[in-house]
Amino acid sequence: CFVAPHGHNIVEADEKQIEIRAAAEFSEDPLMVQTIVSGVDFHKASAEKFAAAMGKDYAAMTDEQKDLLRENSKTTNFAAVYEIPCELPFMLQSRLKIDRREAEKLGQAIFQSYTRLREWMDEMYAYSHATGSARTYWKGKFGRRRPLWGLGFNPPTLAELEKALESSKGYGQAQSGKYDKSDARATYNTPVQGGAVDIVASMLWRVQRWLDEN
Numbered sequence: 427c428f429v430a431p432h433g434h435n436i437v438e439a440d441e442k443q444i445e446i447r448a449a450a451e452f453s454e455d456p457l458m459v460q461t462i463v464s465g466v467d468f469h470k471a472s473a474e475k476f477a478a479a480m481g482k483d484y485a486a487m488t489d490e491q492k493d494l495l496r497e498n499s500k501t502t503n504f505a506a507v508y509e510i511p512c513e514l515p516f517m518l519q520s521r522l523k524i525d526r527r528e529a530e531k532l533g534q535a536i537f538q539s540y541t542r543l544r545e546w547m548d549e550m551y552a553y554s555h556a557t558g559s560a561r562t563y564w565k566g567k568f569g570r571r572r573p574l575w576g577l578g579f580n581p582p583t584l585a586e587l588e589k590a591l592e593s594s595k596g597y598g599q600a601q602s603g604k605y606d607k608s609d610a611r612a613t614y615n616t617p618v619q620g621g622a623v624d625i626v627a628s629m630l631w632r633v634q635r636w637l638d639e640n
Contacts, residue, residue, distance in 0.1 A: 443468055445619060448617070509611060512592050547584065560620075
């Protein structure tokens with residue numbers, strides 16, 4: 427816990443869904459952008475889309491089922507750019523404590539709903555494999571550069587890496603150990619998470635200056 431000394435206050439500044447917004451901005455996924463711009467609850471809207479992709483009738487669900495699907499969709503939205511797509515169900519099964527089949531449906535639902543997001547992830551992987559690095563973006567231009575030496579062990583496309591990992595049958599075991607999955611994830615996570623860090627840091631600098639002056 428953080429405890430403010432006597433006579434002081436703790437100030438928290440939260441950039442709402444900053445990584446989701448960064449992913450939408452960089453991928454230019456039309457459905458993600460449209461949902462964010464509309465001002466609706468992004469994760470609730472995702473739950474409705476994911477339900478359809480999973481063959482479920484959202485309108486027929488109870489409030490409790492809708493709330494659970496929203497929470498699961500929220501985790502899926504954030505996890506998508508933290509994991510290799512073919513291993514996303516494994517992560518969701520572990521994080522959400524759900525059946526493997528349900529986790530697979532959730533993993534498939536996000537990329538069926540946000541198709542441009544998946545295409546962008548493929549493009550970022552290919553770019554990083556060709557250049558040996560990933561980049562953050564600042565005001566529409568390249569920002570920081572992150573070397574990814576481990577990509578030299580991987581196939582040149584994300585689809586080929588997924589195929590190789592799936593054929594190893596074990597997600598993280600056996601043959602998959604010869605690939606650098608961490609650097610693979612970083613190819614699309616660096617712009618999203620790294621870009622979000624830069625945005626939040628710039629915001630907090632202004633907050634800190636205001637606090638110092640007041």
